[in-house]
Amino acid sequence: MNFLTLIKISWRNVWRNKLRSLVVIISMVFGLLGGIIMIAMSYGLNEERMNNAVDTYLSHIQIHNKLFSEDYNIKHTIDNLDLIEEAINNDDRVISYSKRIVLNGMLSNSNGSYGIQVKGIDPETEVSVTNTFEKVIDGEYFNSERDNTILVGKKLADRLNLKLKSKVVITFQDENYELTSLLYRVEGIFRSGNSRYDETNVFVKNKSIIKNLPGLTGYHEMPILLSDIDLRGEVKNDLAKRSSYNLVERWDDISKELAYANEMLAAVLYIFMMIILSGLSFGVINTMLMAILERKKEIGMLMSIGMNRYKIFLMISFETIFLTVIALPFGLLISYLIVEYYSVVGIDLSIVEAGLENFGVGTRLYFKVPNEQYFYVSIMVFFISIFSSIFPSIRALKINPVEATKSI
DSSP states (O other), rough: OHHHHHHHHHHHTTTTTHHHHHHHHHHHHHHHHHHHHHHHHHHHHHHHHHHIIIIIIOOOOEEEHHOOOOHHOOOOOOEEEOOOOHHTTOOEEEEEEEEEEEEEEEEEEEEEEEEEEEEEEEEEHTTOOOOOEEEEEEEESSSSOOSSEEEEEEHHHHHHHHOOEEEEEEEETTTSSOOEEEEEEEEEEESSSOOHHHEEEEEHHHHHHHOOOTTTOOOOEEEESSSOOOHHHHHHHHTTTOOEEEEEEEEEHHHHHHHHHHHHHHHHHHHHHHHOOOOOOOOHHHHHHHHHHHHHHHHHHHHTTOHHHHHHHHHHHHHHHHHHHHHHHHHHHHHHHHHHHHHHHEOOOGHHHHHHHHHTSSSEEOOOHHHHHHHHHHHHHHHHHHHHEEEEEEHHTTHHHHHHHOOO
């Protein structure tokens, strides 16, 4: 009996009991579907969280004075700012950048006070770096001609009962460590999708700070947006050469928890997928063991007429592998269609909006599965099918031909 004949016999044996084989195949399809949907949701949530952070406040790269990053004293401004700006303006990899004054202080009104970080921005350049202007849900984004207007987050507004045109006082230490207070009027309330960020960050016009702090001559933070997020490493290295007093950081240097989540996601998903497929493999093993018991006499006769144990082993292995290999394309196709649909339409999760904002994501989840993940899942299924074939094949080899042919 040649190898091709053995494959044909194994294929026909799979369909001798069509109902049983179909049940196993369908269970494998649903297992694949569940695993890939889980992967799609995890990647979607993680990318939404990362994009929301990058687009709202991180950008791809940020530059600070090293001393400012240590104690947030406002006198520590970015070193060699003119040379850095010249380099950025001549770099085709850079789409846009902005300059910010950053103050740590206390925001107060008649309802109480809360510790915040003030970002003094140029509204015209900031819109090309972050999307905060799109997140304004009440009021306007610095359309007033007044300098002393402020944007506050929804969570902070709720905490201090702030409304449009509410007056607030920001108190902070100047470069001489003396307390300074500035009066602002609420012009807009934004909602970034990250409640923790909304609670601790406010935006004002940088000229309102400069006007009241004549000793302040520079900027503390420079967010930079690149044409491709993957360029952040080489651009960081180029900018770091401009001044040894500055700290140039990528978004994943600033937000290490997001970077760590990105790194760990794939490993966690593979483990979870292995658990699902391993559970399904026991169903396949159980089915094949039942098939072997039903065909005990037949297998014994094949042994009696000269079919060696190696070919018996291969025959049972092929039958087991065929069950999972048949399920694989159907599972991948159905999963791909569902993922593609929800990658465009998304799933409305507004019912758990508050929880998602604490996590830093929006209320609509879009599925995402990198193309290579389908390949990796296919490899995992293939190896699981080989693993599932070993035990039933070994069990078939233990059949005694003499006793098997006598059984009814």
